[in-house]
Amino acid sequence: MPLEGTAGERGTNSRWRLSLFWRTFFLLAVLLIGSILAWLQTLRALEFEPRAIQTAQQIATLVNLSRAALIHSDSIARVSLIKTMTEQESVRIVPREPGDRFEPFDTDALGRRISQELSARLGAGTELANSVNQDEGLWVGFTIDGDGYWMRTDRARFNRTAGRTWLIWLMTAAALSLAGAALIARLINLPLKQLSFAASRVREGDFEASTLDETVATSEIRAVNIGFNRMTEKLAKIEQDRAIMLAGISHDLRTPLARLRLETELSVADPEARANMATDIVQLDAIIDKFLDYARPDRVKLQAVALREVLDACLYSVRNRADMRIKLNLGDKEGTDLIVLADAVELGRVINNLLENAGRYGKSVDTGIAVIEIAARCRDRWVLMRLRDHGMGVPDAQLGELTKPFYRGEAARTAANGAGLGLAIVEKTIFRMGGSFSLSNSSSGGLSANIRLQRAPTP
Numbered sequence: 001m002p003l004e005g006t007a008g009e010r011g012t013n014s015r016w017r018l019s020l021f022w023r024t025f026f027l028l029a030v031l032l033i034g035s036i037l038a039w040l041q042t043l044r045a046l047e048f049e050p051r052a053i054q055t056a057q058q059i060a061t062l063v064n065l066s067r068a069a070l071i072h073s074d075s076i077a078r079v080s081l082i083k084t085m086t087e088q089e090s091v092r093i094v095p096r097e098p099g100d101r102f103e104p105f106d107t108d109a110l111g112r113r114i115s116q117e118l119s120a121r122l123g124a125g126t127e128l129a130n131s132v133n134q135d136e137g138l139w140v141g142f143t144i145d146g147d148g149y150w151m152r153t154d155r156a157r158f159n160r161t162a163g164r165t166w167l168i169w170l171m172t173a174a175a176l177s178l179a180g181a182a183l184i185a186r187l188i189n190l191p192l193k194q195l196s197f198a199a200s201r202v203r204e205g206d207f208e209a210s211t212l213d214e215t216v217a218t219s220e221i222r223a224v225n226i227g228f229n230r231m232t233e234k235l236a237k238i239e240q241d242r243a244i245m246l247a248g249i250s251h252d253l254r255t256p257l258a259r260l261r262l263e264t265e266l267s268v269a270d271p272e273a274r275a276n277m278a279t280d281i282v283q284l285d286a287i288i289d290k291f292l293d294y295a296r297p298d299r300v301k302l303q304a305v306a307l308r309e310v311l312d313a314c315l316y317s318v319r320n321r322a323d324m325r326i327k328l329n330l331g332d333k334e335g336t337d338l339i340v341l342a343d344a345v346e347l348g349r350v351i352n353n354l355l356e357n358a359g360r361y362g363k364s365v366d367t368g369i370a371v372i373e374i375a376a377r378c379r380d381r382w383v384l385m386r387l388r389d390h391g392m393g394v395p396d397a398q399l400g401e402l403t404k405p406f407y408r409g410e411a412a413r414t415a416a417n418g419a420g421l422g423l424a425i426v427e428k429t430i431f432r433m434g435g436s437f438s439l440s441n442s443s444s445g446g447l448s449a450n451i452r453l454q455r456a457p458t459p
Helices: 007-014 020-071 075-088 109-122 163-203 219-265 271-294 308-317 346-363 396-403 422-433
Strands: 092-095 102-104 127-132 135-144 147-153 303-306 324-329 339-342 370-379 382-388 437-442 447-454
Touching: 007 303, 007 370, 020 075, 020 135, 075 324, 075 396, 127 308, 163 219, 219 271, 303 308, 303 346, 308 324, 308 346, 339 346, 339 447, 346 370, 346 382, 346 422, 346 447, 396 437, 422 437, 422 447
Parallel strands: 324 370
Antiparallel strands: 092 147, 102 127, 127 135, 135 147, 303 339, 370 382, 382 447, 437 447
16 A cells, blocks of 8 residues: 655645745735836826827927918028928928828827817817828928928927836836835844744754844844743753753662562562562553653754664564564565664654554454554655554544543553553654654554654765
């Protein structure tokens, strides 16, 4: 049966994750760009009417001056005047013919508004064109004493602000705004990034590298940093006290237990009573081991570990048990590529705990033998391992409770005495090594322990 990734892995891979910096930057960028576009649209709307009137007024003034000059000059002077206007002012006046082909100027809102204003100033019959007989320019058609004329002038005199100019200003404003947004987002994100890094160091047990600056200018950030540092100091003190407590438990409890066992062997005459008392002492010693394992410091040193070697060492200790049968499946290459990032000793504790749990609670009702299947596969940057028994399983409602410290399931899986910490130790240890652990009922019966560990990078 192929191993599947956990639901948390699938959810993490399918969800697009965005850092606080980029989220803040994108929100500010959208706000600023929207504001720039709104400002640009408002400015264009406000300048539309004045520009149309001003352009029409300038054109009308040029037409009226040209018409007046032509009307009040004789035929000889008119020819000289037209030549002078063409050479010096780039204003050319030609007769208007019935067959002239021209392109209307009023092709957009501004052009139509200029044409309307110009007709009102120069009278009916006034034409404004972009080209006449395929000669481009700003052409104005008018009449002198009933004769039609075209006046051509340079369009640049009356053009509205060029689109390239607006584009340059818009790009400049957008670039400055985005730079400001990036700076603001970085200033907002920096204290949170430092806090996130410090929290990750505390999670790894490195309290010395998790001190935050208590002299920052922002009062809210300063208060958070001071509170975080005080919390870190208390956690460091708790960690130190825990180490002392663990050493005390190991010495102060095991010494009298060893003495008690010796006195039992020497003083109790009844063999059955002596054996029962020795069993109770062994069980107390095992419970102390469980408590010490669960309270073990969280820091582990990860290194490349061959999963096959750890499994072989763990299975060697149970090879002669008559009540257990182990089926190992590590793929086509016999697990040679199953190299994980882990602590070999801690990983061995995990596998031994799971084997003990499966051997104790996963026995078949018919045969009284625990058949345990161990399978492992590589998937992307993870190694997935499943350890499954063929026992009675547990109700689905209790699956999430089994990894809680001291939790006891139904009697079918808790007939033997124990500390109730085995699966809690497994989950905690796997989490310390950067992996994940979950329990599930197999479709064909039995309980499956699913482990996901980081795959060691290939050299």
